[in-house]
Amino acid sequence: MATLTEAKPDAALSNDEILRYSRHLIMPEVGMEGQQKLKAAKVLCIGAGGLGSPLALYLTAAGVGTLGIVDFDVVDYTNLQRQIIHSTDDVGRKKLDSASDKLKAINPYLNLRPFDMKLTSANALDLFREFDIVADGTDNFPTRYLVNDACVLTGKPNVYGSIFRFEGQASVFATEEGPCYRCLYPEPPPPGLVPSCAEGGVLGILPGLIGVIQATETIKLILGQGDSLAGRLLLVDALGMKFRELKLRKNPDCPVCGTHRTITQLIDYDQFCGIRGQEEPAGNDIPAISVEELKKKLDAKADVFILDVREPHEYQICNLKGYLIPVGDLPKRVNELDSSREIVAHCKMGGRSAKAVNFLRRAGFTKVYNLTGGITAWAERIDPKMPKY
Amino acid sequence: MPQIQIPSPLRQYSGKQASVAVPATTVGEALAVLVTQHPDLKRHLYTEEGKLRAFVNVYVNDEDMRYLQKEATALNDGDTISIVPSIAGGCC
Numbered sequence: 001m002a003t004l005t006e007a008k009p010d011a012a013l014s015n016d017e018i019l020r021y022s023r024h025l026i027m028p029e030v031g032m033e034g035q036q037k038l039k040a041a042k043v044l045c046i047g048a049g050g051l052g053s054p055l056a057l058y059l060t061a062a063g064v065g066t067l068g069i070v071d072f073d074v075v076d077y078t079n080l081q082r083q084i085i086h087s088t089d090d091v092g093r094k095k096l097d098s099a100s101d102k103l104k105a106i107n108p109y110l111n112l113r114p115f116d117m118k119l120t121s122a123n124a125l126d127l128f129r130e131f132d133i134v135a136d137g138t139d140n141f142p143t144r145y146l147v148n149d150a151c152v153l154t155g156k157p158n159v160y161g162s163i164f165r166f167e168g169q170a171s172v173f174a175t176e177e178g179p180c181y182r183c184l185y186p187e188p189p190p191p192g193l194v195p196s197c198a199e200g201g202v203l204g205i206l207p208g209l210i211g212v213i214q215a216t217e218t219i220k221l222i223l224g225q226g227d228s229l230a231g232r233l234l235l236v237d238a239l240g241m242k243f244r245e246l247k248l249r250k251n252p253d254c255p256v257c258g259t260h261r262t263i264t265q266l267i268d269y270d271q272f273c274g275i276r277g278q279e280e281p282a283g284n285d286i287p288a289i290s291v292e293e294l295k296k297k298l299d300a301k302a303d304v305f306i307l308d309v310r311e312p313h314e315y316q317i318c319n320l321k322g323y324l325i326p327v328g329d330l331p332k333r334v335n336e337l338d339s340s341r342e343i344v345a346h347c348k349m350g351g352r353s354a355k356a357v358n359f360l361r362r363a364g365f366t367k368v369y370n371l372t373g374g375i376t377a378w379a380e381r382i383d384p385k386m387p388k389y
Numbered sequence: 390m391p392q393i394q395i396p397s398p399l400r401q402y403s404g405k406q407a408s409v410a411v412p413a414t415t416v417g418e419a420l421a422v423l424v425t426q427h428p429d430l431k432r433h434l435y436t437e438e439g440k441l442r443a444f445v446n447v448y449v450n451d452e453d454m455r456y457l458q459k460e461a462t463a464l465n466d467g468d469t470i471s472i473v474p475s476i477a478g479g480c481c
Contacts, residue, residue, distance in 0.1 A: 141477045164476040165397045185475040187443035200398065235473070239397075240407070246451050246473065328401055328429070 050207030051137030121266035142269035148181035178230035346371035417460030
């Protein structure tokens with residue numbers, strides 16, 4: 001495997017560094033030369049979240065000399081179950097500030113370059129050119145395609161990891177000979193068809209597993225050791241605890257790395273992926289009701305039928321004593337509903353219930369409304385004692 | 390019988406099954422049997438025009454069927470078909 005960085009004289013190690021990295025230095029696969037390559041290496045980590053946490057922590061501990069991190073987010077309580085670089089005391093702080101404290105505490109020799117911004121088509125190319133390797137820890141399709149295309153265009157390997165519930169994927173894309181992310185997936189799914197982690201959940205340990213695999217691949221690329229995941233897609237199933245791998249091929253028709261390239265500069269990735277709301281498909285034309293209006297109706301003992309379209313395990317966390325039919329079961333259970341009554345449908349945030357309202361309207365229900373903001377809005381504005389999740 | 394591995398995002402449409410045995414001799418047949426048994430899967434795997442969606446990859450054992458004979462790829466007993474949809478999560 002080609003080595004990305006050559007050991008440079010200015011990467012010479014001090015006696016303190018030699019002591020710190022001694023378990024690396026006594027291995028022939030790393031040794032002094034490898035450790036100096038690590039010190040000379042510049043890795044850019046996109047995101048300081050679930051995948052970014054183990055990535056940044058291990059790369060820093062291992063002695064990667066320059067680590068860039070791009071993130072504009074703020075730590076919140078729901079992050080702490082998996083984003084182990086952040087602590088409870090960091091809630092409300094910028095993820096970059098929180099991550100910087102931890103990383104500098106682990107390794108004061110780190111040259112940390114925080115980028116407090118959103119990665120965009122306007123800034124990605126210039127940024128990537130300053131680094132040797134890009135590690136992708138993002139959480140959405142537009143940024144995935146942006147990272148991939150920018151890596152191909154700048155010739156930087158893209159160390160890829162992705163997670164959902166109990167499953168993860170990892171690979172190395174956009175090496176000189178290897179396939180890119182678009183060779184594997186030419187197009188993203190249409191918005192709304194695949195749930196995000198915020199909707200679908202993720203086992204807290206999973207980004208740890210996948211992020212550590214990404215860190216391993218990054219370090220192997222720097223050292224020029226071993227067989228990288230380039231050309232292979234590693235699938236991790238944590239429930240079955242099975243690791244499988246699939247062969248990946250460079251697609252000769254790939255629009256960005258194939259023989260007849262149609263993408264030679266960065267595009268508008270939100271447009272390419274169809275802008276993906278948090279959980280909300282464009283729902284302006286869906287009849288809706290606010291949590292305040294619903295409260296008024298309930299207080300006035302109006303005849304309102306509350307339809308909860310979440311899953312049973314969500315109902316157990318908190319509920320409005322609604323009638324539970326998960327949105328996926330609605331088509332076969334629609335006969336349980338009385339179309340003459342006023343129905344207010346809700347879910348967690350309002351996305352799934354918007355789909356339910358759409359479905360019921362098409363099925364002939366005329367008095368059905370979507371609860372804007374879902375039970376989360378109810379917990380925030382009507383009943384502060386209700387747990388949020 | 391060949392087995393089709395269902396990834397977790399799609400298991401809610403396959404009666405929660407992780408793996409479905411299908412009596413079929415080609416990949417195309419196997420997928421057709423699958424969506425007949427589990428009709429809710431259909432719109433997640435196929436477009437309205439009946440084409441396999443671009444973000445759903447189908448592997449026979451460890452090979453992408455696009456580089457075999459696509460839907461006409463022959464199946465043997467004991468072959469594993471994997472449906473590998475793209476997932477985006479990193480959970481920032």
